[in-house]
Amino acid sequence: MNDSGLHSVQADLVAVLVAVTAGQPRILTTQTGRKLPAGPFSAHHRSLQASLRAWVEAHTHHPLGYVEQLYTFPDGDRSQQLGVRAISISYLGLTREREDAQAGGGMWQDWYRYFPWEDWRSGAPALLAATIDPQLRHWSQAVPDMQAQQARWQRAAMTFGLDGCEWNEELVLQRYELLYELGLVAEAWRDAAQPPDRSLLPGQDMAHDHRRILATAMARLRAKIKYRPVVFELMPPEFTLLQLQQTVEALAGRGLHKQNFRRLIEQQALVEETGQMAVGTAGRPAKLFRFRSNVLLERAIAGSKLPLARS
Amino acid sequence: MNDSGLHSVQADLVAVLVAVTAGQPRILTTQTGRKLPAGPFSAHHRSLQASLRAWVEAHTHHPLGYVEQLYTFPDGDRSQQLGVRAISISYLGLTREREDAQAGGGMWQDWYRYFPWEDWRSGAPALLAATIDPQLRHWSQAVPDMQAQQARWQRAAMTFGLDGCEWNEELVLQRYELLYELGLVAEAWRDAAQPPDRSLLPGQDMAHDHRRILATAMARLRAKIKYRPVVFELMPPEFTLLQLQQTVEALAGRGLHKQNFRRLIEQQALVEETGQMAVGTAGRPAKLFRFRSNVLLERAIAGSKLPLARS
DNA sequence: TCAAAAGTGTTATCCTTACACCCATGT
DNA sequence: ACATGGGTGTAAGGATAACACTTTTGA
Numbered sequence: 134m135n136d137s138g139l140h141s142v143q144a145d146l147v148a149v150l151v152a153v154t155a156g157q158p159r160i161l162t163t164q165t166g167r168k169l170p171a172g173p174f175s176a177h178h179r180s181l182q183a184s185l186r187a188w189v190e191a192h193t194h195h196p197l198g199y200v201e202q203l204y205t206f207p208d209g210d211r212s213q214q215l216g217v218r219a220i221s222i223s224y225l226g227l228t229r230e231r232e233d234a235q236a237g238g239g240m241w242q243d244w245y246r247y248f249p250w251e252d253w254r255s256g257a258p259a260l261l262a263a264t265i266d267p268q269l270r271h272w273s274q275a276v277p278d279m280q281a282q283q284a285r286w287q288r289a290a291m292t293f294g295l296d297g298c299e300w301n302e303e304l305v306l307q308r309y310e311l312l313y314e315l316g317l318v319a320e321a322w323r324d325a326a327q328p329p330d331r332s333l334l335p336g337q338d339m340a341h342d343h344r345r346i347l348a349t350a351m352a353r354l355r356a357k358i359k360y361r362p363v364v365f366e367l368m369p370p371e372f373t374l375l376q377l378q379q380t381v382e383a384l385a386g387r388g389l390h391k392q393n394f395r396r397l398i399e400q401q402a403l404v405e406e407t408g409q410m411a412v413g414t415a416g417r418p419a420k421l422f423r424f425r426s427n428v429l430l431e432r433a434i435a436g437s438k439l440p441l442a443r444s
Numbered sequence: 445m446n447d448s449g450l451h452s453v454q455a456d457l458v459a460v461l462v463a464v465t466a467g468q469p470r471i472l473t474t475q476t477g478r479k480l481p482a483g484p485f486s487a488h489h490r491s492l493q494a495s496l497r498a499w500v501e502a503h504t505h506h507p508l509g510y511v512e513q514l515y516t517f518p519d520g521d522r523s524q525q526l527g528v529r530a531i532s533i534s535y536l537g538l539t540r541e542r543e544d545a546q547a548g549g550g551m552w553q554d555w556y557r558y559f560p561w562e563d564w565r566s567g568a569p570a571l572l573a574a575t576i577d578p579q580l581r582h583w584s585q586a587v588p589d590m591q592a593q594q595a596r597w598q599r600a601a602m603t604f605g606l607d608g609c610e611w612n613e614e615l616v617l618q619r620y621e622l623l624y625e626l627g628l629v630a631e632a633w634r635d636a637a638q639p640p641d642r643s644l645l646p647g648q649d650m651a652h653d654h655r656r657i658l659a660t661a662m663a664r665l666r667a668k669i670k671y672r673p674v675v676f677e678l679m680p681p682e683f684t685l686l687q688l689q690q691t692v693e694a695l696a697g698r699g700l701h702k703q704n705f706r707r708l709i710e711q712q713a714l715v716e717e718t719g720q721m722a723v724g725t726a727g728r729p730a731k732l733f734r735f736r737s738n739v740l741l742e743r744a745i746a747g748s749k750l751p752l753a754r755s
Numbered sequence: 756t757c758a759a760a761a762g763t764g765t766t767a768t769c770c771t772t773a774c775a776c777c778c779a780t781g782t
Numbered sequence: 783a784c785a786t787g788g789g790t791g792t793a794a795g796g797a798t799a800a801c802a803c804t805t806t807t808g809a
Contacts, residue, residue, distance in 0.1 A: 141452040142485065144531060174453065174529075181518060181531075205516040205533050207492060218485075220455060220492075220533075222516050359749040375787070385750060393751035393772070395789080400770090416787030417779040438670040439696060440704035440799075686760075704799065706762085711797085727760030728806040751772080 143219040144174040146185050147343070149203070149350035150195070150226045152241065153367045156379040159230065159241040160347065161193065166242050169343045174222065185224050193239060198366040199227040203349050209324075210341045221342070225350045227366035244351065246337050247344055250293075251305060251351065251386045260335050265317065266295060272315050302385050305352040309345060320344060355385055362403055365424040373411045373419035374398065403428055454530040455485040457496050458654070460514070460661035461506070463541045463552065464678045467690040470541065470552040471658065472504065477553050480654045485533065496535050504550060509677040510538040514660050520635075521652045532653070536661045538677035555662065557648050558655055561604075562616060562662065562697045571646050576628065577606060583626050613696050616663040620656060631655060666696055673714055676735040684722045684730035685709065714739055 148170050150161040161170055172188050174181070186197050203223040210219075230241055245252040250261050273286040286296075292307050294300030312335075313321045319338035322329040338344060358364055358381060367380055378394050398404060404422040411419045459481050461472040472481055483499050485492070497508050514534040521530075541552055556563040561572050584597040597607075603618050605611030623646075624632045630649035633640040649655060669675050669692060678691055689705050709715060715733040722730045 142455045144453045144455065174531075181516065202515060204513060205492065220485075222531075373788090381750070387750070388753040390751040390753045390772080391787090392774095392789085397751055397771090414787075415781075416785080417781095417789085419788060439692070439698070440701040440708055442699040442701045684761090701799075702760090703762085703801095707798090725760075726808070727758080728762085728808090730761060 145171050145208070145219065145221045146174050146181070146188065147171040147221045147223045147346055148185060148189055148226055149223065149347055150189065150193070150197075150228055151244075151350070151354065151367070151384075152228050152230045153380045153383045154230045154241070156376075156383055158244045158383040160244050160350075161195075161239045162242050163239055166240065166246075166337065167343075168340045169346060170239055171221070181222060182224075185226075189226065195228050195231065197226050197228055199363055201225050201353070203346065203353060206342065208341060221346070223346045223349065225353055227354075227363060229367060229369070244347065245386070247339065247347055248305065248309070248351065249336050250308070251302070253300060253302070253387050254382055255388075257300075261293065264335060265293065265312070268315060268317055269293065269295070269311075300387075302387055303352055303356050305355065306345070306348045309348040313345075318344070351384075358384055362424070362428060365403075368424070371407050371409065371421045371423050373414075373421060374404075375419060377404075377422070456482050456519070456530065456532045457485050457492070457499065458482040458532045458534040458657055459496060459500055459537055460534065460658055461500065461504070461508075461537045461539055462555075462661070462665065462678070462695075463539050464691045464694045465541045465552070467687075467694055469555045469694040471555050471661075472506075472550045473553050474550055477551065477557075477648065478654075479651045480657060481550055482532070492533060493535075496537075500537065506539050506542065508537050508539055510674055512536050512664070514657065514664060517653070519652060532657070534657045534660065536664055538674060540678060540680070555658065556697070558650065558658055559616065559620070559662065560647050561619070562613070564611060564613070564698050565693055566699075568611075572604065575646060576604065576623070579626060579628055580604065580606070580622075611698075613698055614663055614667050616666065617656070617659045620659040624656075629655070662695075669695055673735070673739060676714075679735070682718050682720065682732045682734050684725075684732060685715075686730060688715075688733070 148161075150170065152159045152161075162168060163170065170189065170192065172192070174184065181202070182200050186200060189195065189197050201224065203225050205220055205222045208219040208221045250258050250265060252258055269289040270286070273282055273289055276282055276285060289311065290296040290298045291301075292304055292311050309318065312318045316322060316330055317334060318336065319329060319334050320342075323338075336344075339347070354363075364377065364380055364384070367384075368377060374395055375391075377398065378389055378391065381394075382389055403425060405425050407421045407423050409421040411421055459472075461481065463470045463472075473479060474481065481500065481503065483503070485495065492513070493511050497511060500506065500508050512535065514536050516531055516533045519530040519532045561569050561576060563569055580600040581597075584593055584600055587593055587596060600622065601607040601609045602612075603615055603622050620629065623629045627633060627641055628645060629647065630640060630645050634649075647655075650658070665674075675688065675691055675695070679688060685706050686702075688709065689700055689702065692705075693700055714736060716736050718732045718734050720732040722732055
């Protein structure tokens, strides 16, 4: 359809590697904590996934479990630097931190360091009411038309769960993008090549679009754990139900109801008892469970949600 | 991380444009019907979506409603032709066929032409029992180990809804890939550079990976209609509930239960009456409805599915 | 009068939610 | 004794699936 040399672009792979350790959600970053691991797409492999897996395991010495492509987007930063169009192909990968080895040139960071407003495990984060809410109100009113004010406020309220709206943990990306629009994240000022308006902007910023990519990953993962048993990729081979619950809570950023969570797990027959008991915990010792790996096969079925006609 | 010139690649955009016309699901193809519309990624736009939208509207004269990125993958075919690595960035777009204009160099095709085994609206397709089922059984037994035979058969049965398993309409891609492995689609023989084993392989084949991309799009759309009100992008401004149901049936490839479907729609408050009645239909005239567009705002909420702790 | 499609009701069942309460262990 | 966490039971409400039946039109 076109001559070849003209439309060539630079393509990079960017990975969001997630682990949950001691009930905290963690991501692998470079030493500075401001970049996600990224590398050139060289691809002597058949699929991009294989390429990514090989690259990650070579560089981090981490075995990589579940991998899924997130999104492909143009990278304005790198395009400018290189003078060529650049795109980034981003991936979400689930692993576990290894106690023995170092992170291989990178380091693990709590993901709420970058998104402090996303952690509702102990109730609404203070900075929501203290900082973000007033800014959103101010922004809503900073437009002449009454109609437009309402529209802005409705968007803000729904995105951040204000004004009677429920908090929806899946809207990570929408929240980041709204904060970006308002100049409430450092990246907005960087991209506009201006010094920030205020000294303290919430959350650690990152290079390039990496914080946006992380937001995409968090949103995807928070959505996914609800209908696919991917949490188990983050668990050790044997675990207690409380550990499992805390892992889900770490990802979802919300506290869960203990009994109902347990009923849900057992009713879906996702786990089976090992017969062993956990040791060295406070309180009554808990049964150890393992993931029933054959559910990965069984659960190709998803449940239809459409009112099918006569079976 | 690397010198720049080395890893440049060719990037193309590939679009799966879907419409539902007269209760039939249709996709836009080139005149031959063997290619999806595709074009070079030139991208003077900020986002890839904007780039795609501009490109599609320029080439097809179709306004493009909902757009979503599907997947990015290496294109072996084009890589060979060009001698450079090539990747394709694929998109799903929802539109409506326009009665007035031509398709602008392309044409609309029924998507079940490419996937005849996916249409269960009038019960199980004949070619499933006649052709595919026996081949799957044969393939399952074509391995020495008893254990491996069972594993193969379990995979086949679950993927195609055989042997007591339920048919799951979302597994479009898995089914295509299994058929590809078995050499039951023409592309498998083409890629192996061999003449096909049998003369009649089910479904119209396509160039490159385009049929695989179409499978990805179908799977994504079939999943999406269950939890996001995207069907309305395919509907005229006013419609009857039967038309709406038939559109969903066209996409899902299954017949739905009329009363329960209607209850579902009305209970979710997705539509409102226009006050008008449909004319020129068989049977009793139906009320006309329109989509309540503010639900797009309201339904940022998704429903949590996690057992949250004390509200 | 009949076919086709629009509508109305009703029932049983299951899942979700929300409580309340008891059990086992370490300090 | 008490704090911490494990584990059981149950009742209310809503959503879903499966029926059966009536109404309104065009041919």
